[in-house]
Amino acid sequence: MFRRSLRWRVAVGASFLLAAAGIVLVTPELVIAAMAPIGYVAYSALTSAPVVADTLSITRTVSETQPSPGGVVDVRLTIENNGDQPIPKLRLVDGVPADLSVVDGSPRAALSLRAGESVSIEYRLRARYGEFTFDPVTVRTQSLSAGSVYTTTIEAAGPETVTATLDPADSPQGQGGGSTSGEMLIEQGNDGLEFFGIRGYEPTDPVHRVNWRRYAKDGELTTIDYRNREVSDVLVVIDARESAGVARNQHSPTGTELSVYVANEIVTSTRNYRTPIGVAALGVDGFDDNDGIAWVVPGTGREELTRLRSLLDAAAATVRPDADSGRATVPAESMLTLFDQLRPGTHVVFLSPVLDEHAVETVRRFRSAGYTVSMCTPDVTARSNPGAQVTATRRDLSLAELRQLGVPIIDWQPDDPLAESLRQALRSTNAAMGET
Known part of the structure; x- marks a missing residue:
């Protein structure tokens, strides 16, 4: 679509005013002066923004088309000028799915391309549970005089969707972290x-x-x-209750999704060391006959891995708009039933945004049952208004209380790399277990 700029209207008005004054006053100099702005107007009229719909090719590559909910996805957009003429002024923006947030880089670019030249831009997205589709790339060119603008959309070659689920039927086995965690000794x-x-x-x-x-x-x-x-058994406990399904903004993943992402990384990495590992999800119903909590006891077999991934997917699915939100609390009887399934010496890794007192109570229950507990807590507090500040302060007080109990805690900022945080958590965990 072409659009003529209005920036030369002032020049046109000035030229007519000078020409009229020169004629009325019989002043040739004014008539000659009127020719200068007319020249600019003529130049603008004779130049047009390049039409690039057929000469510009765009390719989109995605690091993972099936990431873990809450995980990061690296996107690269490669733009190539296949025409014979240069494109001096090119602006574009990738069609990022509306519900996903950009956490690094930018999907926008302003550049120029010679004939046959290609340029790449990169940015990073934070995935959310579900399937999300990229829109076409919006492209805009300008003439050298900026007198005309050409805008169009171009379909990018490459993946069109990002699907963040952990259902074994839909997700490849073995995806996730590689060496961010290790065996618990x-x-x-x-x-x-x-x-x-x-x-x-x-x-x-x-x-x-x-x-x-x-x-x-x-x-x-x-x-x-x-x-x-x-080798100790490891139980990863995910807080998927209603209070954990909170995000910093409408485009960011919730505390539940971020906890599932961390859990998937730990499960995949720890299984590389053949450590018996299990998962429990607070607030998840329908996975088994337990009330308010679902679990898969620690194991190393392929069947356990399939059930683990199904449970992780069920926990992440609690954030869907059409899903029932997770339970607010977990009955004490259900917790006792879980304790009966665990072997002595099992190490518990609790993943929760810690937005209510029940998260602290859950840690106390595990510790009172004789299990060693460490934590990784994603920070989803915004601190952008008085209400958010109150929530953040309560969370800080809860974390201080847990640290006083001797619980190793990684307060993970989702914008920071997870791998280093997990390495710190592993060192803290092994140190704590060496003291038992």
Whole structure:
């Protein structure tokens, strides 16, 4: 679509005014002066914005077309001028799905392209649960005089949709993180291969563990202990209750979606070390016969992985507009039933935005049952108005209370890379488990 700029109307008016004054006053200089703006107007009329609908090709590449809900998607847009003429003034904006937010880079660009030249722009999206479709790319060119503008839309080659689900029937197995987490170890002195420490000799100690070198040196009997590496069960607990389904704005993922994203990364990475891992989702009904909580006990088999991914998908699906929101609370009886399914020494990783007191109570329940707990909490508070400030302050107080209980916490800002946060969480977790 062509549109003529109105910027030269002043020049046209000035030229007519000067010409009329020159004629009335019989002043040739004024008539000659009127020719200058007329020249600019003529130049504008003779130049047109390039028509690029048939000469511009655009290709869109997406890092993941099936990301985890709450995960990041890298998008690259490559623009190539296949025509014989340069495009001096080109502006464009990619058709980002309306419900997804850009967290890095920009889908907009202002550039110029020589004939045969190509340029790429990159930006990053934060995925949400469901399927989202890209719109065509909006393109605008201008003439050199800026007297005319040409606007059109061009369909980009490449993926048109991003589908963020974790249903095993729709999602590829094994996607997610690669090495952001690792095995959870229970470390204690025992028979083994790695040196752990030296303690006083006891009559029941085997002869081969006596520190004979020290005995020969100072006559003191001591015993060498070695590290016993036992892989602990891991239970990832997702807060999918109604209070967790809150986002910073209408385009950002909710606390539930971000928690599911972290859970998927932990599950995939931890299984690479064959650590028995399970998932529990607070506020999810319909997955099994339990009231207000659903779970898959820790395991390492393929069947467990399929059920884990189904449960992750069910937790993420609570944010859909047509879905019933997650339960506000979880009955104590359901929690006790879950405790009966877990083995002693299971390590709990609790994922929650911590927006109400029940999140703190859940941590207390696990700790009182004898389980070690660490946390990763996505911050979805906006702090943009007094009400949001109050919510953020309450969350800060809850996190301070949990830290006083000795719970290792990663307060994750969703704009920060998750991998480093999980590495910090893993170091804190292993340190905490070494103290038990």
